[in-house]
Amino acid sequence: MPGQVFVLTFSCIDRPGIVAAASTAIFEAGGNILDAQQFDDPETGMFFGRVVFGIDPSRHDESLVAEKLGQAFLPFDMKWSLRDRGRRRRVMLLVSKFDHCLADLLYRWRTGELAMDITAIVANYPQDSFGHLHLSDLPFHYLAVTPETKAEQERRLLDLIDTTSTDLVVLARYMQILSAELAGRLVGRCINIHHSFLPGFKGAKPYQQAHARGVKLIGATAHYVTGTLDEGPIIEQDVERISHRDTPEELVRKGRDIERRVLARAVRWHIDDRVFLNGSKTVVFPE
């Protein structure tokens, strides 16, 4: 078992020789590949790869690996990243009134399921709204927002993201639409969760609409945020069965269960470097 484990992600326009180049570089730097997944999208012509490998740190080092990979990838105009698995992703959690997703993420973080560092919890409600959650060991920021103060609030939010070196922003039922500008600054590193139905419903009170239509399944979708809320590249979805006995309130309750489950999976996969943006879609390498 190697002492130091790295996750390499890389993507470029597909052409012969990419895997040979990467695997040879890793081999020459003393690495042993533990897990590798690759996907070539026949439509976009893009290549996506994720390789987990270990080195013996007493004989080899990270800088050599990075150097070898850099050389190997030169001909490919490669977009790549190399992360020591011990360097945990830095994650900021944004929340509004409903805290079921926040509570679930915190629980999974405390038990070690989510290997991340929490840089801040940001809410547009004061801290005592979350009195039953144990938050005292976490930096909490109450950033109220009104139509008038939204621009200023987003500026403070962005400052906080920068000063805390946050890698990922999670909208854990944060009921504010990010401005196109802020969304643009967070491309590929801001995850949102929302309800989903078959068929989809536009407009307000979706659970009421779903109820009125008598749907038999309700669902949730975790996706990257883009300028258009609820329309970004999908990371994960799941559903739960309902019946004619379920009132709109029951749908909301069952929806909470799906939302927290789906969001936790999306966050987990993102911080483990399993998710790639691929145009309007994602590539997700399974656990």
Next chain:
Amino acid sequence: MPGQVFVLTFSCIDRPGIVAAASTAIFEAGGNILDAQQFDDPETGMFFGRVVFGIDPSRHDESLVAEKLGQAFLPFDMKWSLRDRGRRRRVMLLVSKFDHCLADLLYRWRTGELAMDITAIVANYPQDSFGHLHLSDLPFHYLAVTPETKAEQERRLLDLIDTTSTDLVVLARYMQILSAELAGRLVGRCINIHHSFLPGFKGAKPYQQAHARGVKLIGATAHYVTGTLDEGPIIEQDVERISHRDTPEELVRKGRDIERRVLARAVRWHIDDRVFLNGSKTVVFPE
């Protein structure tokens, strides 16, 4: 175990005393209730009930039961039906080019899973299009349809429904939109199946659209047909998990599996008198 089993379905505007009236009538006619389910919709104020009961035919008879129930239901302006479970529903299957749902329904019928009589198979493709299916023991009608002949074809279809005393028409991937007139004649007794996605997609080539959007689940919906295709009251839905590796062709393949499963369930529940129309929704009493 009683020798003769009946299924009673009944619905009316909810008010006290309905269940007492029905159960007393059944008791007085010598019946023993085997299964009973009831639902009161707090929104529409409607009551829905389904009771399965048996009688000893050597001592009691059906006409007495019907008479007692008729008397009991008089004050309630009740819509009700009583069916000897041995009187199987008469079902017509409509199909176009894709026969996965037809093949599945026929298999389930042959094995006794679907306790129904098939009155006809109607297709807008000739019989030899379904050469690998064993159809020779079933009345097959090839009713071609063009924009010009649609009205005439629907007239012949309706004739066939009437002359064969068909109770239920199943659109088993029948790729023709029924006219509003025909749909209106078949309210509550015509079931359609179509694909469903989270979120929903409008327009042509939905599997391609779902693929372009990178959805992680695809689904199917069985519903009663109304004037507007794909918009009738939903009977059943289900989904299957997909990944970024699935091409549009794979989605279509996986969609077939869900479509046939969902349609078979909806047909089964309908012919077992488990499904009630409730405005734009259904009430489905579970098995």
Next chain:
Amino acid sequence: MPGQVFVLTFSCIDRPGIVAAASTAIFEAGGNILDAQQFDDPETGMFFGRVVFGIDPSRHDESLVAEKLGQAFLPFDMKWSLRDRGRRRRVMLLVSKFDHCLADLLYRWRTGELAMDITAIVANYPQDSFGHLHLSDLPFHYLAVTPETKAEQERRLLDLIDTTSTDLVVLARYMQILSAELAGRLVGRCINIHHSFLPGFKGAKPYQQAHARGVKLIGATAHYVTGTLDEGPIIEQDVERISHRDTPEELVRKGRDIERRVLARAVRWHIDDRVFLNGSKTVVFPE
């Protein structure tokens, strides 16, 4: 909408007239039935019923309802209970080291999903083992247990159950096998959760065994406790998909998710009077 809502559960040896008797009594006491489900087990010959009904408390009262039902049920040797829905079940939670089920039940209780009163949390670990959970508003009892003190510990536990008028004891990953005597005292009011696999595995370290066997699904079962642990009547089960990439540790992690979900459902259904003991099985009336 009636001002006072009751849940009636009743079961006896099946024979004609039960439903007529109950529904007539409710009608005569001024009640309006809102939901009714019934099941006759053809094997055991037992009848099981659950009726939800409302009365207008300004015109009728509970004592009249109980009196009418008592009279109606006299001929049937009926086992029945009547609960005002506002009288919440009193629930005690037992836990050991792993608190994922406890945390989940508490969260659902705080959000109102589980309409119960918590009489006590009992653990065989000290309170500071659960430091990240907000427990200060709940009575916590640390009852350590060793082979020598087990009898004494169970006596204190039973005392606590009695003095707190606890209706239901939930073993939320409580890693102690109850003595046959204690289990016997709690028949039908003590729920346990444990992992389940296809096929089942006997003995220690089941997740390791499941991993060694390469199962593709892992599951959890919530059941009533009997003298034999893990063998009581099943209330609910569910599974999650796994792959060859999952280590035993991953199985444990995924197992936690299923365990808490399945236990929460079982508790919810029990406190809503939906679960009946039926020999070695249960009858569960769906929501």
Next chain:
Amino acid sequence: MPGQVFVLTFSCIDRPGIVAAASTAIFEAGGNILDAQQFDDPETGMFFGRVVFGIDPSRHDESLVAEKLGQAFLPFDMKWSLRDRGRRRRVMLLVSKFDHCLADLLYRWRTGELAMDITAIVANYPQDSFGHLHLSDLPFHYLAVTPETKAEQERRLLDLIDTTSTDLVVLARYMQILSAELAGRLVGRCINIHHSFLPGFKGAKPYQQAHARGVKLIGATAHYVTGTLDEGPIIEQDVERISHRDTPEELVRKGRDIERRVLARAVRWHIDDRVFLNGSKTVVFPE
């Protein structure tokens, strides 16, 4: 899009350089990797890989690819296979009385979902037992079996497997236990399907046992056959939800649905070279 596509599967004791060797060989032979998945089992120390790649047949050929790979794999004591995707697997289907799995496999084969050639259908029931299936275009062999003739029958079966160059034998509800000898001859190329429950049940009439125990889920397992029936390495499993209303007959009916679905997936993955034996487990690379 390359004109000729190959599937390479390879496994050996894990050590650095395997992927580099394979990918370099493919690159040098003019191949372009389309899909690659790899798994290193930290427990057994084994490496498993599957690579799909294309070549331009006007410029390169298969023999060069095979030669390059052979050279590259020499140092690794590699077990590998290279298949032109156009060379379909040759599959024999064995069946007894219940033909739901056979019917389903045949339907999927006719629609092109299962890209295989059927070498024979072998049954221990005469052909007219399957009268409703369209079998006339397929070689059908009625090989009756009794305890006395079992050895002889298996000899004829093995002859048939050899003379038809069958790659895979599918026990599609074939209710005969293969002798240890025959099972030994078919290691890794004979797939069986059987029911599964949580918890597992030993002995006869498992659906009755599951019913008596009140399980809430029933399942099916597809696995490779070993000397011990129902105990071989698992390829796929799935479950379906049941309730207290389901009789043993209903369980059997619902079981059929799961069995055919699970078996079809296992066969599909096997003929697409996605399944590897890994001791008592399998590695299954997802679609």
